[in-house]
Amino acid sequence: MATVSNLILYPVKGCAGSPLTRAEVLPTGVLHDRTFMFVRESDGVFRSQRSTPKLSIIRPELTVEADKLTLSAPDLPSIALDVSTEGRRLTVEIHGVWRGKAVDQGDEVAEWASTLVGEPLRLVRVAPDHERAVDDWHGTITFTDSTALHLTSLSSLDDLNARILEKGAEPVPMERFRPNIVIKDWTVPYTEDDLRDFTIGTARLRWVKPDVRCKVTMVDQPTGTSAGPEPLRTLADYRREPDGGVSFGIKVAVTTPGEVQIGDELTAL
Known part of the structure; x- marks a missing residue:
């Protein structure tokens, strides 16, 4: 049974996140x-x-x-x-x-x-009358890059870090990927890639696309300094996307708003 391990709110785009125990999920995230x-x-x-x-x-x-x-x-x-x-x-x-x-x-x-x-x-x-969407498939958004939510999993991070350690480099923390929702208890890494329509708590969500990663993942979050080349170097070995770039986690849109809490089960529909 896959459940929510972490919930993170980022009030200011690009700044540090705040952990939550419960999140109200709107159409915009x-x-x-x-x-x-x-x-x-x-x-x-x-x-x-x-x-x-x-x-x-x-x-x-x-x-x-x-x-x-x-x-x-x-x-x-x-x-x-x-x-x-x-x-x-x-x-x-x-x-x-x-x-x-x-x-x-x-x-x-x-x-x-x-x-x-x-x-x-x-x-x-x-603004109170703010309206923004990349297109209908991506859904409505605030100042996020393209979708309402970012979702990752601990099993995927464990697999990535094992590969990084094999290269003799230091593992990276999940905060480098700046997710809103982190899932635990999947035995197979990258299970999130196969999600399409799913629920967590009372919210119904849907896969939009792989989360293609940029150089933000190479920023040491506590100091705001470059700490590359990981994780992009290792992701490039096995997570290349057909249209370019490397992915980790998925971008998600909201089908039905609801409430999500730590410990809620993720149910694939």
Whole structure:
């Protein structure tokens, strides 16, 4: 019986995650997941660990009401802000294919983050009328890359790390892959690849595509520094995708919203 091992919320795209014991899953994914993101001040282009790896050391804490956001980082005083949903709107861009309006969160947090990463940034939040989807198959999303959820499994990580150890390199932690849902108790690694339609808790979910991995997986999350070439080097030995890149885990859309908790069973339909 496969069950949920970990649930993770990422309030700010590219920043550290927060563990959950229970998650409300909406059509756009875990409630409040990636509803904030940092953008380049000059043109509104999103920042992620691909371009700004130091974002990984920022730890966001969002109140239950989602009206206050606290950001903390090593060697810098934390900052708390009242979340704005009706403030000044900026034009923002994600992956060069989506442009829309997002709500700017003010000068104070912009200065805080810019000082930390050494690049002029603004923090924005999804607007109340936010609408975004790659297409109907991918489903509706917030500021995520392309789908509502990312799912991985412990058995797959164990298999990957065994291969990495054979190369004489250090194993990688699951946080490098930044999943929302981690599944345990599958005896066969990469069982998630064969999922199509499934339930966890009261949510019904569906496979969208393999999760093709980028250089974010080579960022040491606690320090925001490059720690490559693993895991991409080893994944390239056996997880190459026909259309390019290497995959680990799957991208998932929400068919029916619901609630997911640690220990819930995953049932393939």
